[in-house]
Amino acid sequence: MTALEATMSEAPEASIIWTDPITGRQGFLVIDRLVRGIASGGLRMREGCCYEEVRGLAANMSVKEVLHYDPSNLYIPMGGAKGGIDCDPHSSEARGILSRFLSFIWPYVANNWAAGDDLGTTAELIEEILGELGIDGCIAPVLRVIDDPIAARKRFTEAFSANFRGIGLAELVGGYGVAETTLAVLDRDALPRSSVTAAIQGFGSMGGATARFLREAGVRIVAISDLHGTVANPRGLAVEDMLRNRLESGIIDRGRLQPDDVLLDGEACLSYDADVLVPAAISYAIDENNESHIKAKYIVEAANLPVTAAAEEKLQKRGTVTVPDVVANSGTNAWWWWVLFGDVTPDAESSFGKIRTSLHTLVTETLDLAEVTGISPRQAANQLAAVRRESLAHRLELL
Template sequence: MKSSLLIPPAVRADGAFSRPPEASLTWTDPVTGHQGFLVIDRLVRGLSSGGLRMRQGCTYEEVRDLAAGMSVKEALHYDPSNRYLPMGGAKGGIDCDPHSDEARGVLSRFLAFIRPYVDQHWATGDDLGTTTELIEEVLGELGVEGCIAPVVRTLDDPAAARKRFAEAFAVDVDGIALAELVGGCGVAEAVLTVLDRDGVPRPSATAAVQGFGAMGGATARFLAAAGIRVVAISDVHGTVANPRGLAVEDMLHHRGAFGSIDRGRLGPDDILLDRDDCLSFPTDVLVPAATSYTIHEANQARVAARYVVEAANVPVTAAAEQELRRRGCVVIPDVVANSGTNAWWWWTLFGDVAPGAAASLAKVRGSLRALVTETLEFAGEAVCTPREAARHIADARRELLLHRLGER
């Protein structure tokens, strides 16, 4: 589906959104003083989609940025041939250490406060520092049907939809849940698409992955399976590297809680480096898959890769991205590269893909390859960044969707 080159008025020349969100709130926990934030960037059919994160230091600005990105991710995957009808974007965030003793109570009180949104307008799920299982558990205690209840109510057969959803989340591939793999599969396909377009042979291509949690681990797995040498992986403790390639599968099967690498099981040729050395290790591709804003003005000069493919949400600041572009580094934005997880949730719920691994991964691969290709072609024709191109494509697709729904 091709888009017009018309730049939407909601996007400024620097690619940032100038339109205010449709709803936002800041909440202060009366017990601990921790703050929580909800931003509904926009509603489509009265619905919005986006995860709920919890991390110490989370800010309103961060949540606003993420919510705007979710609107783009939703619109990018509008396909009239699918049953899935995209929603608007939203995001929730809580400034609290998710591993602290008080975290669950803070989460429960935050969700109780924003219950009307979760019950009627905001379909949510896991994000950094949370799990879907925990959110579902807390919502059940509050009497809410579940984190995707607003969307399920719009479907013709809610019971069948919930059954598909449960079946899909019960699938695992070699001991790793399918729900964890689909996002990394999409990011890896974005990497492979970029390399294939530029004629970089897979056997000689190298990649570094910053972060070894669900998204980073799955991305490393699919890259290694495709023949890419993953030569550096970082976790909170540092970077493990090997120019000849790391044993990704073994590292995954002995990965600790929160994505930690078991350094007692490394190969004899593996080397230990500082955490930020993952950025400067010489590779074709860098995949930031840790937290937001890890690549910024102060450290962007260390990035040695030809391509940065964003697996985390907003891992590169706008200023850093400008400098990377000036140096000739191509950044494939999060709204494209890591959008497979969000789309897979809704493809499964709406019935566009069967719950099994083969069908799910095939649809993610096909969709991401087409989307990355279109984004890069648009960027080349319009002489803009891939991020700006993605936002323009999303705007055009959203207009088509709203016209179909009669919401223009």
């Protein structure tokens, strides 16, 4: 079974395969499902991106959205969608391709798809291009279903201008959510945080923030990788120093490491001897070719679909607990909408508090169900999503 087959169920509500008339590059939009005419999900750009990848990620988004459904919240979940473009985001052609793609799917981004940033794109660039196309930002479709859109946009603007210790709050919420997911797993198994080690693949905004908040909680970070390889130290890495000296695109400054830090190849991070492994870089990083090398007891998926379904199945048989991306990295998506709908105020204290409480509850529910039924945590998350989707459908019928 592939990762795609594990996440897809019904046919998507809409699929577009677009070919750029100038470069021949392809772009893809998949709307897995609409709720009140709206779907949420990011737009990625990477060399080799394909329809099947985008289709699986869109199905994932439908699950991720509804998992945070709480009748007491103002936020009513949307459907899931995803966009992708087969292009190196660092190419000189990238911006033009992105602009032409968004122009081609204009009706969807204006009315149906709340398109956030993802791998290879930034929120700033997407907002800039949408503005050039006459669309009032990526949240334009959502504002149609909010009672006070002016107040909602004000909260959203304030949240994306907010800082925590001099760092943009929006850059931190994703990694904070992954860290809290990890801590929820450790607390559930009654593991003292100071006795736990973690390896983190990827040192961008997600991986970096995860490392920061895990270290602050007492977890020893023993390996971190970037595009050029792995930096490891069984005594523990100086995470704050590494973040302070981090170069562009999440690159570790190897000239400013501890004397006993060791430089290894990139794959070494995945197989490093750590209790927790956080793949926070690319999809399908762990597959049938390397899953046997994994030593971690817990895998917390910060990236989207970083473990293939076949590898996940083998890992589960070996006793590895894999917390799926639809749970582990859902904090960013949920936070956007909690802010917009008014379930949190646009500041760190309110935002972190809501993320922490919601994810600790969701992690416990997911792992408890998996343990009782003998299914994988991903299957358990899908079951929880199905139940919440029925509850949401009933509520919408009453509106």
